[in-house]
Amino acid sequence: MTTASFMNSDHPQRPRQLTLIGMPGSGKSTLGKALAAKWQWAFVDVDQVIVAKEGRSLAALQDELGRDGFLDREAWHIQQFGQPGEILAPGGSVIYRSATMQHLRQCGLVVYLHVPLKDIELRIGDLRQRGVVIAPGKTVGDLWHERHPLYEQAAHLRVPCSGTDPTLSLNLLEQAIRQHMTSATEAAHGS
Numbered sequence: 001m002t003t004a005s006f007m008n009s010d011h012p013q014r015p016r017q018l019t020l021i022g023m024p025g026s027g028k029s030t031l032g033k034a035l036a037a038k039w040q041w042a043f044v045d046v047d048q049v050i051v052a053k054e055g056r057s058l059a060a061l062q063d064e065l066g067r068d069g070f071l072d073r074e075a076w077h078i079q080q081f082g083q084p085g086e087i088l089a090p091g092g093s094v095i096y097r098s099a100t101m102q103h104l105r106q107c108g109l110v111v112y113l114h115v116p117l118k119d120i121e122l123r124i125g126d127l128r129q130r131g132v133v134i135a136p137g138k139t140v141g142d143l144w145h146e147r148h149p150l151y152e153q154a155a156h157l158r159v160p161c162s163g164t165d166p167t168l169s170l171n172l173l174e175q176a177i178r179q180h181m182t183s184a185t186e187a188a189h190g191s
Contacts, residue, residue, distance in 0.1 A: 013181045014039065016084040017108025021094060021151055023144060024132050025123030026113040027161050027169055028089035034170050036087045046090040050077050058091070067133060075100040082107040093133035095150040105156065109177065112155035113169075117144045119162050156180065 018035070020028040029045055036043035047058060050073070054061055062070045075097040078090055082103070094100055104110050115123070121140055134143050152158065159176045161169040 013178045013185075015109035015177070015181065017082065017086050017088070018177070019088040019090065019104045019108060019110045020113055021090065021092070021110060021155060022113035022161075023092050023115060023120050023124075023147060023151075025120050026092075026115045027166065028113060030166050031113065031161070031170055031173055032087045032089040034166065035173065038170075038174075039087075041085045041087050042083075044081060044086055044088050046074075046078060046081070046088055046094075050074060050091075053077065062133065067135070070133060071096050079103055084108075091133070092147060095147060095154050096133070101154040105154070109157070109180065110155045111173065111177065112151040112158040113161045113173075114148075114151070114158050115161050117141055120144060 018032075018041075020032050022028055032045075033043050035041075050061070051057060054073070056064075058070075061073065065073060071093060074091060074093060078088075078094060078100050081088055086108075088104070090104075094104075101110070117140070124140065132143070138146075157176055157180050159169075159173050161172070163169070
C-alpha cells in the first residue's frame with residue numbers, strides 16, 4: 001500500500017485519516033486533540049472509546065480477558081475506525097496486532113511519536129492505573145525497548161517529540177506530515 005492510496009483529495013497535504021502511535025506519555029492525546037482542533041477533524045482517544053463501550057476500565061478488561069484477550073478486543077474496536085477526517089490515538093499496545101496496524105496504514109497515515117526513554121519515564125505515572133499492557137515484572141524501560149522497533153516498523157514516519165513543549169512538538173508533527181504528503185503527491189504524479 002502506498003502513501004498515495006490514502007491521500008486526501010480535498011487537501012493534498014493531509015492524509016484521509018491520521019493515527020498517532022507511541023508509548024504512553026508520548027503525547028498522542030495532547031497532540032491529537034490540538035491537531036484535530038486546528039484541522040477541524042474529529043479526535044478519537046481509542047482507549048476512552050473502549051472503556052465507554054465495554055463499561056469497565058482497561059485494567060479491569062486486562063484482568064478479565066488476559067493479555068492476549070485484551071489485545072484481541074482492542075484490535076476489534078480499532079477495526080471499527082477508518083473514516084476520513086479522524087485523528088486516532090490508540091493505546092500503545094496497538095502495535096502487537098499486525099492486522100490492526102495494516103488496517104490503520106490502509107486508512108491513513110500512521111505517525112510514530114518518538115520520545116526518548118528518559119522523557120517517557122518522567123511523563124508517565126502508574127502503568128497499571130493507565131491500563132498499559134505490560135508483562136509482570138517488566139519495567140518502563142523494558143517496554144520501551146520492546147515496542148520501539150515495532151513502532152518504527154509500523155509507522156509511515158517518525159516525529160521526535162522529546163522535551164516538554166507541546167507547541168514545538170505540534171509544529172514538528174505538522175511539518176513532517178506536510179513534507180511526507182508533498183513527497184507522496186509528487187511520487188503519485190511522477191514528479
